[in-house]
Amino acid sequence: SVMKTRTGVLAMVLVMLATVGAWADHHGERPNVVILATGGTIAGSAETQTQAGYTSGQVGVDILIDAVPQIKDLADVTGEQIANVGSQDMSDAIWLELAKRINELAADPEVDGIVITHGTDTIEETGYFLNLAVNTDKPVVMTAAMRPSTALSADGPLNIFNAVAVAADPEAQGRGVMFVANDDIHGARGITKTSTTHGQTFMSPDRGLIGVTLYGVNRFFRYPYTLHTTESEFSVEEVDALPRVAVLYITADVSPDLIDSAGANGAKGLVTAGVGNGNMTGPALEAVKRAVAKGVVVVRSSRVPSGSVGRNVEVDDDEVGSVASGELNPAKARVLLKMALLKTKDPATIQDYFDRY
Ligand code: ASP
Secondary structure, three states, X not given: OHHHHHHHHHHHHHHHHHHHHHHHHHHOOOOEEEEEEEEOHHHOEOOOOOOOOOEOOOOOHHHHHHOOHHHHHOOEEEEEEEEEEOHHHOOHHHHHHHHHHHHHHHOOOOOOEEEEEOOOOOHHHHHHXXXXXXXXXXXXXXXXXXXXXXXXXXXXXXXXXXXXXXXOOHHHOOXXXXXXXXXXXXXXXXXXXXOOOOOOOEEOOOOOOOEEEEOOEEEEOOOOOOOOHHHOOOOOOOOOOOOOEEEEEOOOOOOOHHHHHHHHOOOOEEEEEEEOOOEOOHHHHHHHHHHHHOOOEEEEEEOOOOOOEOOOOOOOHHHHOOEEXXXXXXXXXXXXXXXXXXXXXXXXXXXXXXXXX
């Protein structure tokens, strides 16, 4: 029986080695990670190390990679420049190019993981878009920085190091598009920017972190609770433009004509950043009904930074014809509505998407 135990242990060790080998064998020792750069403060530069003013999207992907020679210990890394913009200038066109390139790379058996560098302003929108548009289990990890590459204590290099560590980790597979910064691993659906200037600006207020990472050692807490990537029924492979969706910020006594003009100016969808549980004035709700009657799909989100907008809570969505956004903030609700409008204009079907994605 000693022999049997020994054989058992040996067999176990062989299985373990084979599993690790399957990950590593097609390309030697280290996983292959591709960094796709799009710009942002992480690639920004300033005249001095200590000034607030700077310009986003100045530094190319090779310089970003060269600033972190330590990533060579984690992975074989190559870089591609997709764009070099401040993410305030992120566009549907760049989104579509980025998603298609990620899908191409992910289909390559030699590629193990993908990192995207991006500005912080709209990274939550791009990340959620990719969560719907990208079709792979391989890790797709976004990262960013609040300080330009030239600043004292620039946060970009360690964020890139950590993002590569997550992208190179087999444990990161199947967790949807992630966002890594300040040692935190967020899900693309939950992450939001909460401070205009503070380094620790990124929060996932509703459902918390996917995990944490410290100098290349990752700890994962959970998988996403909603559909994403390989489960997504959305695709942009045959798409070269996304439908126009406007977002309107609601206040006390908001002018209802703003809602009328969104539809009149060609929006196919409208997201309201409502007060509280997606609320708005009576006259604004009448304007929503007019928009719905003209074929505009209206999604009620909230300007409140956390919590969910529930269907038929204070607003009777059944009567108004509107869709409730759940936890999706206005910017992310706009993304899902754009994707939904590629398939349907039916508010009930779109409500179902909002409930599941
Ligand atoms: N405006 C910059 C951008 O989003 C801010 C940043 O990256 O932190 O590109």
